[in-house]
Amino acid sequence: MPEARAKIVPWKAPQLLEDYPAWPHTPSGRLVEGHAAWRLQRPLLDQSLCTGCLQCYLLCPDAALAVEAGALAVDLRLCKGCGVCAKECKRSAIQMVLERS
Amino acid sequence: MKTGLQFLAGNEAVAAGAALARPQVVAVYPITPQTTIVERLADWHANGELKCEFLHVESEHSALSAAMGASALGARTFTATSSQGLLYMCECLHYAAGGRFPIVMVNANRALALPWNIYGDQRDSLSQLESGWIQLYASDAQEALDLTLQAFRLAEDPRVATPVMLNVDGFALTHTYEPVQVPEPAQADAFLPAFKPAFHMDLDAPLSLGFSAGPRDNTAFKIHQHRGCLAAESVLEEVDAEFARHFGRSWGGALEPWRVDGAEAVVVTLGSLSGELRGVVDALRAEGLKAGSLRLRLLRPFPAEALRRALAGVRVAGVLEKNVSVGFEGTVCSQVRAALHPLGAAAPQVAGFTGGLGGRDIPAAELRAVFLRLLEHGGTHDNAVGWIDPGVRDA
Numbered sequence: 252m253p254e255a256r257a258k259i260v261p262w263k264a265p266q267l268l269e270d271y272p273a274w275p276h277t278p279s280g281r282l283v284e285g286h287a288a289w290r291l292q293r294p295l296l297d298q299s300l301c302t303g304c305l306q307c308y309l310l311c312p313d314a315a316l317a318v319e320a321g322a323l324a325v326d327l328r329l330c331k332g333c334g335v336c337a338k339e340c341k342r343s344a345i346q347m348v349l350e351r352s
Numbered sequence: 353m354k355t356g357l358q359f360l361a362g363n364e365a366v367a368a369g370a371a372l373a374r375p376q377v378v379a380v381y382p383i384t385p386q387t388t389i390v391e392r393l394a395d396w397h398a399n400g401e402l403k404c405e406f407l408h409v410e411s412e413h414s415a416l417s418a419a420m421g422a423s424a425l426g427a428r429t430f431t432a433t434s435s436q437g438l439l440y441m442c443e444c445l446h447y448a449a450g451g452r453f454p455i456v457m458v459n460a461n462r463a464l465a466l467p468w469n470i471y472g473d474q475r476d477s478l479s480q481l482e483s484g485w486i487q488l489y490a491s492d493a494q495e496a497l498d499l500t501l502q503a504f505r506l507a508e509d510p511r512v513a514t515p516v517m518l519n520v521d522g523f524a525l526t527h528t529y530e531p532v533q534v535p536e537p538a539q540a541d542a543f544l545p546a547f548k549p550a551f552h553m554d555l556d557a558p559l560s561l562g563f564s565a566g567p568r569d570n571t572a573f574k575i576h577q578h579r580g581c582l583a584a585e586s587v588l589e590e591v592d593a594e595f596a597r598h599f600g601r602s603w604g605g606a607l608e609p610w611r612v613d614g615a616e617a618v619v620v621t622l623g624s625l626s627g628e629l630r631g632v633v634d635a636l637r638a639e640g641l642k643a644g645s646l647r648l649r650l651l652r653p654f655p656a657e658a659l660r661r662a663l664a665g666v667r668v669a670g671v672l673e674k675n676v677s678v679g680f681e682g683t684v685c686s687q688v689r690a691a692l693h694p695l696g697a698a699a700p701q702v703a704g705f706t707g708g709l710g711g712r713d714i715p716a717a718e719l720r721a722v723f724l725r726l727l728e729h730g731g732t733h734d735n736a737v738g739w740i741d742p743g744v745r746d747a
Contacts, residue, residue, distance in 0.1 A: 264568050264569060265572070268572055268575060268576070271569070271572040271573065271576065273452070273513065273550075273576045273580065274451070274452040274513060274550065274551060274576075275450065275451060275452070275561070275562070275563060275565065275573050276551050276559045276560065276561045276563075277559065277560050277563065278557070278558070278559060278560070279558035279559055279560045
């Protein structure tokens with residue numbers, strides 16, 4: 252699977268209380284840090300089987316999947332290797348492979 | 353819904369107030385003695401009078417979770433619960449307060465198991481004082497209706513942005529019928545316009561809500577939350593003054609004093625018991641005894657400074673609650689002691705009393721006995737609980 256790279260907006264901690272949002276919310280798109288260090292397996296896509304239905308994209312709990320240049324791509328800084336995408340793919344286009352392989 | 357002067361139970365008054373607030377989402381799970389609030393709202397939703405999303409959820413945890421989701425979308429949101437249901441929501445209570453979701457919830461005060469009991473006392477809400485919610489306590493059906501409307505103004509005020517738990521005594525208030533003025537919808541709309549959220553989930557301007565904040569950032573959010581909750585005390589007074597302009601009725605702010613001026617002994621209490629207490633004060637005053645009473649309408653934020661001002665010069669204060677913090681004393685009593693402490697030597701003596709557990713009646717004669725005990729013996733020098741008419745005695 253091609254690799255996607257999410258745009259990272261670094262979090263700079265404010266020094267003044269008034270610079271924090273009074274409510275715990277922030278514009279989306281910030282990635283403070285990657286959190287995929289414990290991944291044991293990664294998704295492997297067979298492009299010939301993929302119909303582009305994007306079921307995997309919708310169900311990925313970590314927003315690790317993206318469509319780049321018309322093709323499904325994964326950001327391995329976000330993927331925790333849970334395998335939901337492989338389980339949900341109706342064409343079995345995604346296989347989980349061990350990291351060490 | 354009939355408007356004008358009606359003969360309503362407390363729960364029906366609450367339901368009328370909730371419907372007049374035009375919530376866009378109601379997510380509730382029924383539980384005695386709150387159930388008739390849910391039933392009335394469901395009736396009005398079914399016949400088209402209440403236009404909202406009415407979510408029949410499978411539990412209280414889900415009710416408040418759904419309310420948070422709806423509130424995050426910018427919807428005015430109402431829910432109601434009681435007792436075990438409130439405890440089942442406990443995780444979500446903290447979540448909603450930390451998320452600053454201005455949800456309004458009515459809690460019908462009821463005993464907690466075990467032993468199992470469906471009747472009224474205040475152990476449920478008082479066990480959740482640390483949840484971050486504003487806690488209001490109504491004394492009668494009219495106040496319950498009026499506070500339901502006021503609660504939305506309070507919760508949604510951007511200076512506050514904190515969910516409100518409005519407490520009504522189970523059965524004594526929820527199921528007692530009283531004459532109640534039900535406002536016209538246009539009148540309620542003028543007082544309580546549509547909710548304008550400070551932020552909400554939006555596809556065009558996506559937000560991340562419910563995120564983590566680690567050791568570096570966590571305290572900042574808690575300071576904001578603490579200050580928002582504290583602001584509710586003065587905002588409640590503003591909201592009530594605005595309410596008086598629209599409806600000609602006023603309830604005041606955090607405290608309701610009754611003949612406290614010149615009083616030697618004052619009993620501090622909360623909820624519907626205050627009505628009976630006022631009658632006892634009047635009778636004692638007629639006999640020349642210097643009695644007074646003070647009702648706490650607001651438990652969070654705790655009106656410590658107002659309490660110090662109200663009780664300055666009073667010799668002894670008794671704190672009477674339908675609650676005990678097992679292993680210490682009444683929770684409200686502890687809070688009153690702590691608030692009075694800065695007065696030093698000038699602070700009134702304090703004695704704590706617990707009664708009405710599991711719905712046990714508190715007769716006027718027992719309230720009279722509390723005053724006589726305070727006048728004769730003053731406060732206690734320990735944290736002993738004064739059990740009001742427990743119905744049993746030691747051997």
